[in-house]
């Protein structure tokens with residue numbers, strides 16, 4: 350394990366409202382979807398894991414683990430990581446239509462060019 354993605358666990362509907370609020374306040378939005386119903390909001394009370402970028406050839410992977418009936422997001426290495434190397438994982442965003450595509454700048458040899 351490298352790090353846990355910490356923050357407030359909120360329902361999807363609340364996350365949608367908060368996302369709009371944060372954007373209206375020009376804040377960066379830091380959220381991790383646990384499943385269809387719940388999201389971890391790291392925008393206000395998050396840890397350093399919220400700064401990890403997406404890569405199409407990541408050195409880390411994420412998993413949802415249940416600890417005392419609470420879901421947690423664990424980020425673990427999926428290969429050897431060199432000292433000083435940037436941590437990354439695959440955000441696995443749902444595919445979007447052309448209008449809502451986010452360009453990917455991970456620079457990997459196999460970059461998919463879009464994050465979603």
Ligand SMILES: C[S@@+](CC[C@H](N)C(=O)[O-])C[C@H]1O[C@@H](n2cnc3c(N)ncnc32)[C@H](O)[C@@H]1O
Pocket residue numbers: 377378379380399400401402403404452453454455464
């Ligand atoms: C959780 S933040 C990651 C940390 C962010 N780079 C920062 O400095 O606050 C997620 C956002 O970072 C940017 N990002 C992360 N990985 C990226 C990538 N491979 N290519 C382009 N933008 C990326 C996107 O704007 C994305 O919505």
